[in-house]
Amino acid sequence: xxxxxxxxxxxxxxxxxxxxxxxxxxxxxxxxxxxxxxxxxxxxxxxxxxxxxxxxxxxxxxxxxxxxxxxxxxxxxxxxxxxxxxxxxxxxxxxxxxxxxxxxxxxxxxxxxxxxxxxxxxxxxxxxxxxxxxxxxxxxxxxxxxxxxxxxxxxxxxxxxxxxxxxxxxxxxxxxxxxxxxxxxxxxxxxxxxxxxxxxxxxxxxxxxxxxxxxxxxxxxxxxxxxxxxxxxxxxxxxxxxxxxxxxxxxxxxxxxxxx
Amino acid sequence: xxxxxxxxxxxxxxxxxxxxxxxxxxxxxxxxxxxxxxxxxxxxxxxxxxxxxxxxxxxxxxxxxxxxxxxxxxxxxxxxxxxxxxxxxxxxxxxxxxxxxxxxxxxxxxxxxxxxxxxxxxxxxxxxxxxxxxxxxxxxxxxxxxxxxxxxxxxxxxxxxxxxxxxxxxxxxxxxxxxxxxxxxxxxxxxxxxxxxxxxxxxxxxxxxxxxxxxxxxxxxxxxxxxxxxxxxxxxxxxxxxxxxxxxxxxxxxxxxxxxxxxxxxxxxxxxxxxxxxxxxxxxxxxxxxxxxxxxxxxxxxxxxxxxxxxxxxxxxxxxxxxxxxxxxxxxxx
Numbered sequence: 024x025x026x027x028x029x030x031x032x033x034x035x036x037x038x039x040x041x042x043x044x045x046x047x048x049x050x051x052x053x054x055x056x057x058x059x060x061x062x063x064x065x066x067x068x069x070x071x072x073x074x075x076x077x078x079x080x081x082x083x084x085x086x087x088x089x090x091x092x093x094x095x096x097x098x099x100x101x102x103x104x105x106x107x108x109x110x111x112x113x114x115x116x117x118x119x120x121x122x123x124x125x126x127x128x129x130x131x132x133x134x135x136x137x138x139x140x141x142x143x144x145x146x147x148x149x150x151x152x153x154x155x156x157x158x159x160x161x162x163x164x165x166x167x168x169x170x171x172x173x174x175x176x177x178x179x180x181x182x183x184x185x186x187x188x189x190x191x192x193x194x195x196x197x198x199x200x201x202x203x204x205x206x207x208x209x210x211x212x213x214x215x216x217x218x219x220x221x222x223x224x225x226x227x228x229x230x231x232x233x234x235x236x237x238x239x240x241x242x243x244x245x246x247x248x249x250x251x252x253x254x255x256x257x258x259x260x261x262x263x264x265x266x267x268x269x270x271x272x273x274x275x276x277x278x279x280x281x282x283x
Numbered sequence: 284x285x286x287x288x289x290x291x292x293x294x295x296x297x298x299x300x301x302x303x304x305x306x307x308x309x310x311x312x313x314x315x316x317x318x319x320x321x322x323x324x325x326x327x328x329x330x331x332x333x334x335x336x337x338x339x340x341x342x343x344x345x346x347x348x349x350x351x352x353x354x355x356x357x358x359x360x361x362x363x364x365x366x367x368x369x370x371x372x373x374x375x376x377x378x379x380x381x382x383x384x385x386x387x388x389x390x391x392x393x394x395x396x397x398x399x400x401x402x403x404x405x406x407x408x409x410x411x412x413x414x415x416x417x418x419x420x421x422x423x424x425x426x427x428x429x430x431x432x433x434x435x436x437x438x439x440x441x442x443x444x445x446x447x448x449x450x451x452x453x454x455x456x457x458x459x460x461x462x463x464x465x466x467x468x469x470x471x472x473x474x475x476x477x478x479x480x481x482x483x484x485x486x487x488x489x490x491x492x493x494x495x496x497x498x499x500x501x502x503x504x505x506x507x508x509x510x511x512x513x514x515x516x517x518x519x520x521x522x523x524x525x526x527x528x529x530x531x532x533x534x535x536x537x538x539x540x541x542x543x544x545x546x547x548x549x550x551x552x553x554x555x556x557x558x559x560x561x562x563x564x565x566x567x568x569x570x571x572x573x574x575x576x577x578x579x580x581x582x583x584x585x586x587x588x589x590x591x592x593x594x595x596x597x598x599x600x601x602x603x604x605x606x607x608x609x610x611x612x613x614x615x616x617x
Contacts, residue, residue, distance in 0.1 A: 036427060036567065117394070118403055144427055146547065147406035152362070152394035161478040162362055164391040177482075182387040183542065184299065187359065188483040202541075244403030244440040248421060250433040259578075259594035263585065269597045270607035273579060276595050280577050282499070282556045283523065283613065 024077035026068040027131055029138040030061040032085055032092035036143045057092045060139025064199040066206040067169055068137055069100045078102050090223055097217035098209035109227040114240030121153030126233040136196040155196040163189055164198045289441035292318045293378035296327045297388055301335025306384035306449035308344050313452040315345025320413045330368050332358030343457050348464045356477050360388045363478050366395040368470045373400055378442045380420055385446035397444045403437035405445040425570050448551045450495035499525025499556045503533050506561020510538035519605050522612045530562050546571035560601045564589030
């Protein structure tokens with residue numbers, strides 16, 4: 024069984040703080056991590072590897088620094104790692120990103136492709152389904168339980184108001200939720216292997232078959248017209264009084280606003 | 284691509300068990316407004332097994348025409364039959380703009396359809412406008428955990444597609460005199476389209492309220508101290524005819540469930556009253572509630588960032604303030 028796991032290196036947005044004066048993000052010193060939903064996808068692949076002797080390949084598209092995320096995946100137990108990096112890929116929207124990743128995946132043997140549901144920096148949840156579309160594969164999103172029997176997967180998928188228990192045949196693509204599992208830690212031996220024994224293979228523009236018109240910013244149907252920080256709202260009144268007074272102030276305000 | 288061939292706004296009308304989801308009505312209202320600006324029509328696409336709802340309401344909210352695809356494979360959501368049907372309608376009718384709710388279904392389906400149509404898709408839009416010069420749709424969405432807003436355009440491809448967050452588009456201008464126009468559409472499905480098999484559908488119980496529909500939310504943060512304190516918040520909620528929601532930290536701790544989570548990775552809410560109890564105010568949380576009409580925050584920590592967003596800030600112990608408040612609040616009318 025061959026599994027390809029798509030991961031993204033993201034800034035840890037939980038560590039991002041706001042500048043209270045300007046309302047802008049303070050990005051300095053924010054650590055980069057493997058996107059949490061993707062890490063759950065990697066763990067799911069590694070569990071399948073433990074049980075069925077699968078081969079796990081991690082794939083990322085990003086700047087050369089994304090090597091670190093791939094090494095972490097190797098140290099957790101992935102077998103191969105591929106870094107898709109080229110200036111030509113830069114500025115891609117989700118359409119161009121999925122075209123590029125799909126072109127890379129066509130070069131790899133796979134039965135199952137796993138992607139995290141969404142990345143915490145962009146939150147689009149689009150790249151997984153778009154890869155599946157480009158490869159003409161069935162997809163199941165929001166996987167919270169996963170099992171395998173022969174060439175079929177048995178999946179529980181979570182929606183807002185219901186769960187679907189699903190059977191589907193590989194090859195296919197699934198997107199995983201961070202709730203799926205607790206990703207394992209890197210082992211010391213794993214870290215040694217990741218830097219000494221295992222390789223990160225780098226693929227550039229020349230290594231994949233794709234139309235130039237589908238690449239990077241130029242190939243992207245969408246454009247960011249502008250980005251801005253939200254206007255900093257003037258804070259309301261603050262009271263530091265005893266409980267009974269505080270309760271009365273709240274009551275008066277709710278009456279004033281016609282909430283009660 | 285001849286962009287001028289594309290006109291009208293198409294809204295994907297989401298149904299569960301044959302009932303129309305509220306988000307679709309919100310999107311029809313917004314679609315009506317955009318169609319008016321563009322001088323075009325607002326149409327809907329409903330994929331369904333058995334209709335189990337009054338479809339007239341969609342027209343009252345502003346729909347001009349509803350395309351209905353009826354097929355046995357369209358009851359429970361499956362990606363491929365849905366993607367095939369929506370793509371079929373897009374190719375046949377060439378809409379200029381397509382809206383999907385940013386729900387589990389919309390966020391699974393829209394990327395698939397946009398990719399098949401080789402056009403762009405903007406995720407999780409929270410505001411929409413039409414550029415006066417170019418007539419391009421300007422789709423604004425939060426990014427980077429919710430603090431940066433980005434306005435996205437899709438200038439050279441059609442349709443312009445976006446998913447839109449439930450609960451952010453206001454429902455306005457209902458007109459019950461508007462007439463229904465329903466057009467049945469045949470889509471050539473094959474057995475191969477049902478490429479997954481749904482073995483079982485497990486519905487969550489009815490006790491799970493939809494927090495985006497509540498007009499008052501009493502919201503718990505880690506600062507409440509423990510799951511036993513949720514009863515106190517529940518008492519306040521029942522006094523104010525509201526519901527209990529929470530921050531992500533409280534969901535992660537297992538005190539509340541995911542359906543109650545407000546924020547960037549949870550639900551966007553804008554109730555009349557948002558009562559933040561022991562919530563510090565991470566930007567991901569603020570992104571999900573800052574549009575609320577009136578925000579009250581109680582926190583022991585006077586430096587909590589939630590106080591920068593709140594309309595009324597109480598520095599203090601919620602375990603002391605909330606019982607006092609419950610005591611003096613009038614009993615609600617039955």
